């Protein structure tokens with residue numbers, strides 16, 4: 207389940223980052239960019255690469271929120287059953303002992 | 305997500321049929337796949353007409369992909385997307401970020417072509433040309449050469465780790481990794497001159513970002529083609545999800561002919577199916593075993609089907625051995641299956657409002673793009689007014705405006721250009737009118753333009769600044785600009 211969630215978060219963000227990367231850096235030249243009023247010192251290659259990961263991270267943050275907010279009430283609410291009495295297969299179930 | 309149950313072709317007591325019934329992929333433990341519990345698929349290899357086509361396309365696309373960066377043109381790499389210099393070289397053409405529109409048009413053309421192909425012939429792209437299919441095919445071939453056929457592989461995976469198993473696995477992953485590295489290297493070679501890149505690899509002096517992207521792309525290839533395989537198509541590919549929107553009853557699909565095949569059942573080669581009350585399907589399960597996505601096409605069209613036609617080849621071989629006519633599984637359309645249409649019926653329905661609409665849009669965009677490309681002038685000029693001094697009175701009562709000319713020579717040879725100005729009587733270029741520019745370069749030139757004071761009507765007036773190549777090549781650009789003069793009532797221009 208965790209792997210699936212991670213994939214749901216990272217994969218759509220990756221696709222979107224690829225698209226934004228192309229559009230953004232076609233329109234803006236890293237050599238003309240400034241960071242807090244200072245020209246960026248890095249090479250274009252480095253800025254393209256870092257930019258890609260920034261876009262990816264932003265997309266992932268958005269996907270993360272989507273995943274986080276779309277959980278059903280059953281996933282959000284606390285289980286009314288004590289941990290030992292939860293049904294088989296429940297990930298939060300604990301054995302009867304200790 | 306639709307679960308597909310596999311038939312059990314190896315059911316005990318099945319009468320002898322000429323095809324050896326092999327239980328479909330039994331060995332592997334269900335592994336936790338990306339999105340749901342996934343049973344590892346060991347596709348049985350298949351030969352036949354469509355397999356040959358698939359391999360032909362593997363060769364074609366990969367010779368193109370691996371070979372193109374090595375091709376030369378005018379002493380440079382023929383196809384190079386030089387991101388560092390922000391110039392794209394494609395054979396004789398040089399594109400700049402300003403040529404964004406062509407990239408957009410290209411993408412639009414690609415998208416509409418995909419729509420058109422999908423509406424007519426279904427998932428041709430997926431089955432034959434998609435890199436995911438192509439690399440999976442190649443990786444599977446390596447796996448087969450090293451580990452053996454699908455049964456041997458399933459057995460090997462189920463067996464405990466021995467020296468032999470370790471050796472085979474190491475050899476396979478080594479071969480995969482080598483191919484993946486070469487793929488990553490080629491990919492980066494489209495963005496950094498590949499010969500230089502090769503030299504850097506050999507001398508271990510690769511730049512950090514190049515190293516990173518080679519391994520990133522290589523790792524993606526290794527993971528997608530070696531491990532994820534059909535899961536990419538099933539769960540990750542957006543096209544697989546929306547291709548259904550382009551489908552209609554006349555789209556070519558890979559289909560099992562239920563009328564002919566059912567009821568299914570095994571029988572001897574000599575037996576008369578009619579007498580047994582059976583259709584043509586001998587229920588051998590070959591179509592399921594060869595399927596790279598692990599579905600049973602006999603359950604009908606499913607979004608998991610990538611249209612690779614492996615099941616057609618597989619079933620045709622069975623039909624041949626049984627002495628039945630081929631094509632129990634074949635390319636057909638929903639319409640044709642329902643109404644028993646032949647090839648002519650299918651092909652005549654390729655022309656229908658949906659395909660005509662796609663074709664019309666595609667043709668329009670292609671013509672527009674081709675025209676734009678043909679009329680493209682390999683010289684770009686931007687006129688920017690000097691913001692410091694608007695207008696200046698100089699000697700002899702002349703008025704002077706200063707501009708900055710951003711000139712881009714988009715050809716691959718050096719050029720000498722002449723700057724001219726027109727639009728007002730007596731207007732002239734007072735700075736050096738002849739400029740020299742290196743091949744494929746951009747430069748800014750200050751240009752001083754003067755107008756005799758008597759000719760000025762005051763305020764702002766339209767003028768044209770021209771830049772013309774001096775070599776008679778006809779390369780020429782005319783840009784509009786504004787000439788400011790002081791107002792005639794004595795007030796200075798702002």
Ligand code: SF4
Pocket residue numbers: 560565584585586587588589590591592602618619620622632633
């Ligand atoms: S459709 Fe063809 S390959 Fe599939 S089980 Fe029937 S006879 Fe075998």
Ligand code: SF4
Pocket residue numbers: 558591594595596597598599600601608609610611612613614615616
């Ligand atoms: S059902 Fe047939 S065409 Fe579709 S993916 Fe499986 S083998 Fe390929």
